[in-house]
Amino acid sequence: xxxxxxxxxxxxxxxxxxxxxxxxxxxxxxxxxxxxxxxxxxxxxxxxxxxxxxxxxxxxxxxxxxxxxxxxxxxxxxxxxxxxxxxxxxxxxxxxxxxxxxxxxxxxxxxxxxxxxxxxxxxxxxxxxxxxxxxxxxxxxxxxxxxxxxxxxxxxxxxxxxxxxxxxxxxxxxxxxxxxxxxxxxxxxxxxxxxxxxxxxxxxxxxxxxxxxxxxxxxxxxxxxxxxxxxxxxxxxxxxxxxxxxxxxxxxxxxxxxxxxxxxxxxxxxxxxxxxxxxxxxxxxxxxxxxxxxxxxxxxxxxxxxxxxxxxxxxxxxxxxxxxxxxxxxxxxxxxxxxxxxxxxxxxxxxxxxxxxxxxxxxxxxxxxxxxxxxxxxxxxxxxxxxxxxxxxxxxxxxxxxxxxxxxxxxxxxxxxxxxxxxxxxxxxxxxxxxxxxxxxxxxxxxxxxxxxxxxxx
Amino acid sequence: xxxxxxxxxxxxxxxxxxxxxxxxxxxxxxxxxxxxxxxxxxxxxxxxxxxxxxxxxxxxxxxxxxxxxxxxxxxxxxxxxxxxxxxxxxxxxxxxxxxxxxxxxxxxxxxxxxxxxxxxxxxxxxxxxxxxxxxxxxxxxxxxxxxxxxxxxxxxxxxxxxxxxxxxxxxxxxxxxxxxxxxxxxxxxxxxxxxxxxxxxxxxxxxxxxxxxxxxxxxxxxxxxxxxxxxxxxxxxxxxxxxxxxxxxxxxxxxxxxxxxxxxxxxxxxxxxxxxxxxxxxxxxxxxxxxxxxxxxxxxxxxxxxxxxxxxxxxxxxxxxxxxxxxxxxxxxxxxxxxxxxxxxxxxxxxxxxxxxxxxxxxxxxxxxxxxxxxxxxxxxxxxxxxxxxxxxxxxxxxxxxxxxxxxxxxxxxxxxxxxxxxxxx
Numbered sequence: 001x002x003x004x005x006x007x008x009x010x011x012x013x014x015x016x017x018x019x020x021x022x023x024x025x026x027x028x029x030x031x032x033x034x035x036x037x038x039x040x041x042x043x044x045x046x047x048x049x050x051x052x053x054x055x056x057x058x059x060x061x062x063x064x065x066x067x068x069x070x071x072x073x074x075x076x077x078x079x080x081x082x083x084x085x086x087x088x089x090x091x092x093x094x095x096x097x098x099x100x101x102x103x104x105x106x107x108x109x110x111x112x113x114x115x116x117x118x119x120x121x122x123x124x125x126x127x128x129x130x131x132x133x134x135x136x137x138x139x140x141x142x143x144x145x146x147x148x149x150x151x152x153x154x155x156x157x158x159x160x161x162x163x164x165x166x167x168x169x170x171x172x173x174x175x176x177x178x179x180x181x182x183x184x185x186x187x188x189x190x191x192x193x194x195x196x197x198x199x200x201x202x203x204x205x206x207x208x209x210x211x212x213x214x215x216x217x218x219x220x221x222x223x224x225x226x227x228x229x230x231x232x233x234x235x236x237x238x239x240x241x242x243x244x245x246x247x248x249x250x251x252x253x254x255x256x257x258x259x260x261x262x263x264x265x266x267x268x269x270x271x272x273x274x275x276x277x278x279x280x281x282x283x284x285x286x287x288x289x290x291x292x293x294x295x296x297x298x299x300x301x302x303x304x305x306x307x308x309x310x311x312x313x314x315x316x317x318x319x320x321x322x323x324x325x326x327x328x329x330x331x332x333x334x335x336x337x338x339x340x341x342x343x344x345x346x347x348x349x350x351x352x353x354x355x356x357x358x359x360x361x362x363x364x365x366x367x368x369x370x371x372x373x374x375x376x377x378x379x380x381x382x383x384x385x386x387x388x389x390x391x392x393x394x395x396x397x398x399x400x401x402x403x404x405x406x407x408x409x410x411x412x413x414x415x416x417x418x419x420x421x422x423x424x425x426x427x428x429x430x431x432x433x434x435x436x437x438x439x440x441x442x443x444x445x446x447x448x449x450x451x452x453x454x455x456x457x458x
Numbered sequence: 459x460x461x462x463x464x465x466x467x468x469x470x471x472x473x474x475x476x477x478x479x480x481x482x483x484x485x486x487x488x489x490x491x492x493x494x495x496x497x498x499x500x501x502x503x504x505x506x507x508x509x510x511x512x513x514x515x516x517x518x519x520x521x522x523x524x525x526x527x528x529x530x531x532x533x534x535x536x537x538x539x540x541x542x543x544x545x546x547x548x549x550x551x552x553x554x555x556x557x558x559x560x561x562x563x564x565x566x567x568x569x570x571x572x573x574x575x576x577x578x579x580x581x582x583x584x585x586x587x588x589x590x591x592x593x594x595x596x597x598x599x600x601x602x603x604x605x606x607x608x609x610x611x612x613x614x615x616x617x618x619x620x621x622x623x624x625x626x627x628x629x630x631x632x633x634x635x636x637x638x639x640x641x642x643x644x645x646x647x648x649x650x651x652x653x654x655x656x657x658x659x660x661x662x663x664x665x666x667x668x669x670x671x672x673x674x675x676x677x678x679x680x681x682x683x684x685x686x687x688x689x690x691x692x693x694x695x696x697x698x699x700x701x702x703x704x705x706x707x708x709x710x711x712x713x714x715x716x717x718x719x720x721x722x723x724x725x726x727x728x729x730x731x732x733x734x735x736x737x738x739x740x741x742x743x744x745x746x747x748x749x750x751x752x753x754x755x756x757x758x759x760x761x762x763x764x765x766x767x768x769x770x771x772x773x774x775x776x777x778x779x780x781x782x783x784x785x786x787x788x789x790x791x792x793x794x795x796x797x798x799x800x801x802x803x804x805x806x807x808x809x810x811x812x813x814x815x816x817x818x819x820x821x822x823x824x825x826x827x828x829x830x831x832x833x834x835x836x837x838x839x840x841x842x843x844x845x846x847x848x849x850x851x852x853x854x855x856x857x858x859x860x861x862x863x864x865x866x867x868x869x870x871x872x873x874x875x876x877x878x879x880x881x882x883x884x
Contacts, residue, residue: 072693073664179781209501209720214764214775221774236693239723243766243775280698282723284765286746294702295695298663341650372650 055254068245260431497729617655
């Protein structure tokens with residue numbers, strides 16, 4: 001595995017075509033996403049920080065390809081799909097569709113363009129109008145775009161119903177008479193009405209039972225072959241993605257952590273987050289051993305993403321500074337736990353009343369820090385200099401200066417993962433991953449994992 | 459085989475509407491041993507949630523648990539407590555007297571009155587009055603629901619809700635309740651628990667909320683935990699955390715768990731044995747490794763095949779035609795027959811009964827069908843039971859049909875007998 005850095009360093013402003021671009025030079029991609037950012041502004045009048053839902057995403061989608069985007073809820077994958085279609089207004093970056101920059105399209109042009117790209121939404125009960133007949137639902141995009149004559153539209157709808165596996169008599173029925181799978185078929189028929197080239201599939205099967213899910217996935221694959229469609233499939237179910245996609249991007253907190261061909265990525269994940277995510281999938285095979293990596297906690301708020309690597313707060317492979325190599329694992333864990341508590345407190349929404357109560361020495365919902373600290377470090381001890389560092393931070397935090405305490409701890413125990421943002425590394429052919437561990441001076445995630453397994457099996 | 463802690467026999471829960479009667483749970487039998495995890499798996503509409511709710515008496519009108527059903531809770535301490543409190547409702551199994559009011563059944567007990575000591579027996583939760591069910595609900599059998607947000611009250615703090623439970627079920631109040639509540643939150647892996655007690659459910663993340671709900675279910679130290687899709691609404695990484703938590707709690711607290719889910723992957727991870735439900739009936743029951751290795755019922759194999767992860771490559775996924783029917787008629791045929799690739803003519807005439815997948819020649823058939831259906835018996839063959847006319851595998855077709863037919867007739871006859879017997883007091 002080569003640990004080469006990709007060429008472009010991360011500059012300020014709009015990046016050039018850097019990032020996670022895995023396509024070869026001579027290809028002619030249908031969709032090019034370049035440094036896309038979508039921020040939701042804070043509703044605070046002053047001093048609020050925006051929610052960075054999509055934070056600098058770049059990739060290409062080849063013609064006829066299915067690109068999957070996976071990630072936990074809240075990682076920004078839905079916003080990404082919607083931003084590409086201009087259903088959300090991107091803050092920065094470009095989306096090129098067949099050479100046209102979509103972010104600059106306005107009004108009439110944008111409406112015209114929309115025939116080329118459609119979306120299939122997740123929830124088949126709320127994404128179609130209960131008060132319209134199925135025929136009208138599927139016909140609506142044709143009406144909006146004034147597609148040929150009304151009678152031809154009707155014909156087209158009957159064709160579409162047949163294409164997605166519904167009967168022509170369903171034209172006159174209402175959605176409530178349909179099962180979840182059939183409703184999703186209606187949603188797909190509607191998306192296909194204008195013969196688009198590109199479909200964003202936003203969790204198209206998440207709400208369905210496995211046996212129905214299989215049918216919809218088969219349908220989507222058939223349609224792709226029949227109409228030369230290009231798909232962006234957004235899903236949290238990794239087994240669905242593995243079955244359908246050519247390439248997969250793994251997203252975490254607004255960033256693509258790893259991108260590569262599906263099978264390679266599933267068989268030998270490079271990024272620690274991909275590792276953890278894959279190991280968390282319950283295997284439908286009771287004899288499969290559990291090499292599960294259970295992640296601590298939940299993803300941090302995209303309003304306050306960690307500095308450095310976005311995954312650093314939960315990463316099981318986080319790099320420990322070399323000077324602390326001699327600290328025992330348990331002792332090190334306690335220090336990390338202490339820092340977690342301080343971080344959480346620093347970001348907790350504290351109301352004015354609670355602040356006042358704290359000042360007046362009344363009981364608030366926060367346990368006094370002294371108690372937390374003494375409990376945490378009860379049964380561990382450290383060498384003198386480390387003890388001093390912890391002491392100092394505790395004193396600062398107890399005096400109410402949590403940010404200063406955190407800063408002091410970062411100075412003493414901070415790792416490269418917290419300070420530097422990892423750039424994408426080409427880890428194999430057509431594959432890139434963002435992690436400091438791909439740099440030569442650190443052990444690769446694979447080696448760390450192997451090392452741990454050796455420890456577990458004495 | 460160890461005695462079960464909870465056993466369900468012929469559970470029937472019906473919903474009566476003006477249009478039709480929906481037999482949501484139609485003759486389900488299973489048992490859970492101590493410290494065992496039983497997984498119930500099935501598609502939506504197969505009746506798995508209604509089964510769990512029936513056990514706790516949580517089925518609302520127009521739903522009704524049929525009086526012939528029996529839900530037996532076997533914990534000796536609980537049986538003893540109830541037997542002492544309601545001596546009128548006690549019946550010894552050696553008596554042949556069948557009186558309709560009894561709901562405490564004693565198999566092995568010594569002494570009488572307030573000194574009564576129970577070694578084995580059960581309380582029938584279908585026959586028992588509401589007060590007894592209330593004593594069992596929460597304290598003995600607790601439930602974790604799918605949607606954590608709607609099982610927590612949004613206007614009270616989590617601490618408030620935990621302390622309310624502790625006050626009602628255990629009589630713990632004040633500072634002591636706060637301490638116990640904090641310990642509970644800590645035991646389900648919520649950091650900084652004292653702070654969390656003062657927070658509202660909306661301030662918890664999805665995974666934390668589910669942990670809080672599990673803490674509430676554990677508040678009264680139950681013996682059996684019914685988990686109704688506890689991880690379905692969660693991300694895989696959080697799901698892994700919750701599964702790990704349940705495994706740890708089971709070890710620490712000797713819990714028996716009934717785990718309901720539609721996710722075969724989760725079942726493979728957590729369950730010791732599995733029951734597959736289809737249209738209100740259990741169609742197959744087996745230890746987890748047997749079920750995944752050699753599924754017997756065509757529905758089970760169909761379900762396993764349609765999981766995308768198992769079929770790598772870009773081939774089409776095998777699917778099951780049609781959809782789960784609504785069981786609104788008494789079963790006179792196999793409910794899976796219209797979708798079954800292996801269906802033959804008789805499948806539409808005979809209602810299959812739960813039989814062992816295979817019988818060895820030296821064992822007479824009678825020994826298998828004499829005992830109560832579904833309750834796993836002694837031999838290895840009994841561990842794997844399936845309701846399908848293709849089984850027992852070693853018998854010729856005519857014998858198999860005869861067997862299933864005879865068993866359905868028996869059931870029908872006994873149902874009629876009990877129905878009339880209840881009315882005419884002999």
